[in-house]
Amino acid sequence: MDRKRELTSVDLAALAGELSGYEGAGVGKVYLYPDRDLLRFRMRHYDLGRTELLVEVGEDKRVNVTDPDHVPEAPERPPNFAMMLRNRMQGAELVDVSQFQFDRILELTFERDDETTTIVAELFGDGNVAILDGTGEVIDCLETVRLKSRTVAPGAQYEFPSARFNPLGVDYDAFEARMRDSDSDLVRTLATQLNFGGLYGEELCTLAGVDYNVPIEEATDDQLRALYDALRRLADRLADSDLDPRVYYDLDDPDAEDPTDDDGAIEGQRVDVTPIPLAEYDDRYGEPFDSFNEALDDYFTFASDEDDEGGGDAAGGDRGRPDFESEIAKHERIIEQQQGAIEDFEAQAERERANAEALYANYDLVDDILSTVQEARAEDRSWDDIEERFAEGARQGIPAAEAVVSLDGSEGTVTIDIDGERVTLAASEGVEKNADRLYREAKRIEGKKEGAEEAIAQTRSELEAVEERKAEWEAADAGEAGSGGDESEGSDEDDDEPVDWLAEPSIPVRQSDHWFEDYRWFHTSDGFLVIGGRDADDNEDLVKKYLDRGDRFFHAQAHGGPATILKATGPSESYDDDVEIPESSKCEAAQFAVSYSSIWKDGKFAGDVYEVGSDQVSKTPESGEFLEKGGFAIRGDRTYYESTEVGVAVGITCEPETRVIGGPPAAIEPKSETTITVEPGQYAQxxxxxxxxxxxxGRFADDSFVRKVASADRIQEFLPPGGSRMVDD
Incomplete structure (x- = not known):
């Protein structure tokens, strides 16, 4: 049995109730562990004392309070994301914890003075964390999402995925209708249409005493009633926080009377954690815990250690085997979500189109309503007065007045009820324009549906690729097993083989938008961001907006070159004295500054660069001097990097994103799948x-991939001004 790596919707329903007990805890510091996509909130609660809250959205996806002894060692350099959170949230109190609908999304709301910050943890798909302000606008997020169906990006309003059906609050009629609408069997319908997933779908069948595989058309009313009763018992336990958590094991010796060793440790591997005991696991050893948080902490702290020790594969496979099952399950979940989004878009578009047609079918009535509002507004009547006028007409039984549901003066709209559907109209426009707006909205939604269909086709292609790799791996593994060779040979090769992206026939495109892409940029080999201007306007803009305390400023000792900033922090983040920029990053920033200056354009291979602090750069000239656009006055001592060699490499990355990058070779080559180094030469940009x-x-088997992510225009953005040649040309 593969171990659990993600919390289910049922888990989150249980967890939200338990975490509410920590409301009132104040935030001290926030840490980010980028290699795990793990956020740690160090907090203190008046009654509960030190509280360490973990939010992880990487390979493991969970939220839980952990024992202080279990927290990982803090990173030496706080990443920009963590710095932003520290600046915004230090001293803020946790005021609310809630699950979004029945989805694998948890919202943690904090307040400080009059400022509200919401942490949205997306524990599905590739995982994400979005930081929202009090209006729901995204301040920042771990991953930028730009789909036709939804957007999660800094500066945009956060968009939740399409709401999933929530089975915990439905009455029997809604439950029966949902079940009867399926063309599958009982357990699959519970898993997919009611969103319980496979394990809890089977659990409900077991509790109800019905066979998993009964086709829906053959299911009796008694069987559906028994399933609904089992669902209600589960829902009531979750609502009342009536939990009895368990961590379940694959024991080394399932028949042993005592599963513990001489030290009292359980001999086996943790494979699942649940908020209540499961009938499905009656034949499996389960360790009880006092709270679900404690169970989650134990499970996610120690199950990963067991993986590292080679215990994560209960089926007996070795650690060198890629986790194809998790990849396949992830893609199948994404397809399920995308299919649900497509169905939602179809329903929305149909509804908008039906509403538009209803306006024409009830033309006289709608025209009467709109004309009444327009005439009243022309007479300077208030919106409240108009609403009261409609209310009086409804009391008199006037059909047009009875159809009016409400008016909104701030938006200039009137909401009416036609054929049982509520339709909001622009009061200043006629029937035709309102209907046309609804038709346009239907067309816009259909465009989102097309985007979702393209996305699901891409996901299915990725799923097929994973399944093909699994089949190839298993075929090769079977060949090795049947060769009769010495088992000790190759025993050192325990780690997963890296993907040879150059040979991959199809590479999925994964990209995010970043603010610094408007300028020249690269990340140093130590992970620091370096940005530089492309022209005088950029230089002015960079120094004015992005040169902050702790940053270092570089410039070539030559006329014409980028104002180069080595960032110690991100935009709008406070400087932390713990940040120390390594010399290697400074040398790379100096090489960047000289490479994109007139030194390269003049065909030279080296030049001098100076470095100063952010407080030494000014737009105020000395008396009697003049500063041209893009120029700055530098005051105080300078650190010089003499005879710095020019050097630029352009590369293509495939993990974690697919994109062109460029800059000093020492910074670019380790991050890229393949690179090309250039030097001053005879060819124009x-x-x-x-x-x-x-x-x-020519280097990639998937040449369409290069066309998508590394066109000549995109490559040119990373090339210095003037002539260049490939070093090996």
Missing amino acids: NDIAMRLYREFK
């Missing part, structure tokens, strides 16, 4: 960009 494009295209 557009010519050398095309040469690099053709070279990259």
Whole structure:
């Protein structure tokens, strides 16, 4: 049995209630562990004392309070995301914990003075954490999402996925209708249509005493009633926080009377954690815990250690085997969500179109309502007065007045009820324009549906690729097993083989938008962001907006070059004295500054660069001097990097994102799947960009991938001004 790596919707329903007991805890510091996509909130509660809250959305996806002894060691350098959270949330109190609908999304709301911050943990798919302000706008997020169905990006309003059906609050009629509408069997319908997932779908069948595989059309009313009663018992336990958590094991010796060793440790591997005991696990050893948080803490703290010790594969496979099952399950879940979104878009578009047609079918009545509002507004009547006028007409039984549900003066709208549907109309427009707006909205929603269909096709293609890799791996593994060779040979090769992206026939495109892409940029080999201007306007903009305390400013000792900033923090983040920029990052920033300056354009291979602190850069000239656009006055001592060699490499990354990157070779080469180094030479920017494009295209088996992510235009953005040539050309 593969161990559990993600919380279910049922788990989150139980967890939200338990975490509410920590409301009132104040935030001290926030840490981010980028290699695990793990956020740690160090808090203190008046009654409960030190509280360490973990939010993890990487390979493992969970939220729980952990024992202080179980927290990982803090990163030496706080990433920008953590710095932003510290600046915003220090001293804030946890005021609310809630699950979004019945989805695997948990919202944690904090307040400080009059400022509200909501942490949205998306524990599905690839996982994400979004930080929202009090209006629901995204301040920042771990991953930017730009789909036609939803957007999660800094500066945009956060958009939840389409709401999933919530089975915990439905009455029997709604439950029966949902079940009867399926064309599958009982357990699959519970798992997918009612969103319980496979394990809890089976659990409900077992508790109800019905066979999993009964087709819906053959299910009796008594069987459906028994399933609904089992569902209600589960829902009531979750609502009342009547929990009895368990951590379940695969024991080394399932028949042993005592599963513990001489030290009292359980001999086996943790494989699941649940808020209540499960009938499905009656034949499996389960360790009880006093709270679900304690069970989650034990499970996610120690199950990963068991994986590292080689105990994570209960089926007996070795650690070198890629976890194809988890990849396949992830893609299947994404397809299920995308299919649900498509169905929602179809229903929304149909509803908008039906409403538009209803306006024409009831033309006279709708025209009467709109004309009444328009005439009243022309007479300067208030919206309240108009609403009261409609209310009086409804009391008199006037059909047009009876159809009016409400008016909104701030938006200039009137909501009416036609054929049982509520439709909001622009009061200043006529029937035709309102109907046309509804038709346009239906068309817009259908466009989102097309985007979702493209996404689901891509996901299905990725799923097929994973299944093909699994089949190839198993075929190769079977061949090795049957060769009769010495089992000790190759025993050192315990780690997963890295993907050879150059040979992959189909590479999925994964990209996010970042604010710094408007400028020249790269990340140093130590992970620090370096940004530089492309022209005088950029130089002015960068220094004005992004040169902050703790940053270092670099410039070539030559006329014409980028104002280069080595960032110690991100935009709007406070500087932390713990941040120390390594010399290696400074040397790379100096090489960047000289490479994109006139030194390269003049065909030279080295030049001097100076470095100063952020407080030494000013737009105020000395007396009697003049500063041209893009120029700055530098005051105080400078640190010089003499005879710094020019050097630029352009590379393509495939993990975790697919994109072109460029900059000093020492920073670019380790991050890229393949790189090309350039030096001053005879080819103009557009010519050398095309040469690099053709070279990259020949290196990848999937040449369409290069066309998508590394066009000549995108490559040119990373090339210095002036002529260049490939080093090996």
